[in-house]
Amino acid sequence: MTHRITTLLTAEHLRRSLAEDARTGLSSSPKWLPPKYFYDRRGSELFEEITRLPEYYPTRTERALLTEHAREIAEASGAEVLLELGSGSSEKTRLLLDALTQAGQLTTYVPVDVSASALTQAMDALAEERPGLALHGVVADFDQHLAQLPSPGRRLIALLGSTLGNYDRPGRERFLQSVAAAMQPGEGLLLGLDLVKDPGQLVAAYDDAAGVTAEFNLNALHVLNQSLGADFDTDGFRHLALWNADEERIEMRLVAQDSTRVELRELDLVIKFDEGEELLTELSCKFRRTSAARELTDAGFRNLRWWTDPEEAYALVLAKHSRNP
Incomplete structure (x- = not known):
């Protein structure tokens, strides 16, 4: 492939x-x-x-949520293509790839990252693991290149790892509007969001x-x-x-x-x-459900579906844009 x-x-x-x-x-x-x-x-x-690291809960919590809910996400998205922004090693992504494949929909994975070396390493591993899957990596800065990213079918655009939290509020508004403008009819956006919690736990995750x-x-x-x-x-x-x-x-x-x-x-x-x-x-x-939902709604997203862990430390959110069916 x-x-x-x-x-x-x-x-x-x-x-x-x-x-x-x-x-x-x-x-x-x-x-x-x-x-x-x-x-x-x-x-x-x-x-x-x-x-x-033991202190860094976001990755393992997000992985647990994907393990439990990837099938629901795949079915709700109806996606033929998984496009991942900031893909890194694509480790957690394999759970989504499995679910989309089992749903009989997946044709292509499009990992997007600023690091060419990380992208190449991840794609080499995936090519061996999944010889039937088309892989189209893109070295890009998604702050600049969203409109130029491949669209070889109906996409689920994923931004995991609470990367959305790297933007301040005005930056998030601009970014979400840019994502919405780049989406085609029927496509979905999957976000991982780290939620507000005890400050001691939060600081420890960033000062191991x-x-x-x-x-x-x-x-x-x-x-x-x-x-x-x-x-x-x-x-x-x-x-x-x-x-x-x-x-x-x-x-x-x-x-x-x-x-x-x-x-x-x-x-x-x-x-x-x-x-x-x-x-x-x-x-x-860090996010609260009410304010995050308001930000997504303000950017024109609808049909929000949420999945959280029992402690409500982290959330996965699937949304579609209001101009999309």
Whole structure:
């Protein structure tokens, strides 16, 4: 069967985007970087390690929900194609692939990721496991390329891992509207959403005892060093994860241990950090059912179906757009 990769996000395009975001974010006050730049080869490996940590409940809870409800999701979606945004290793996705195959509908899997290496590795494994399944991987930034993604049949567009939480409220509004605009009649959207819960449990999931999340966070500086000729001393920064109760989100930051000066040679840019100054690297917003439903409804989605675990720590949501049958 077909096993191919389309590249919409070239290495040079990614470098230019990184350069623009680094110049803007590091020159801002407070300083920030988008989390998508965690995911070079090493960053992807570290994130897969994070998903196996005892503190990191989202992955295992989402997997349990998919194990229990993938068949219902497959039947309700009526999908012929599974298109996954931010596919990574495609590990949990296999549960959906199995359910869609058993429903007799699935023809194609379209994994979409910014990391070409992670995409290639996942597709090679799937090609061996599922020789009858057409695989069409896409190296893309789904903030930019939603309208260009393949549509070889009626799709279920999946965004798992509570990745939607990486956007603030205005960003989520724009993203959901973009997804809706890219959907064809009859297609569905499947979201994984991490729900509001005890702050102690939330912080622990982003500040594990083994320090893997800290290494993952610091990897953003390695990416800047390698891609933009920066001279960050990663030992001069420490990982911080905190709960912002007003915004109901985890914020991951890097904190300068001392006053320091960083040069980004490729940008002809020098950035100064004061002692204790923070660089925001990731938002992880948590959801309540009522507010999440309102956001989806405001974006034009309807027929929301919800599945949650007994502790209501996490949810899967299947929706269709109001202009779709």
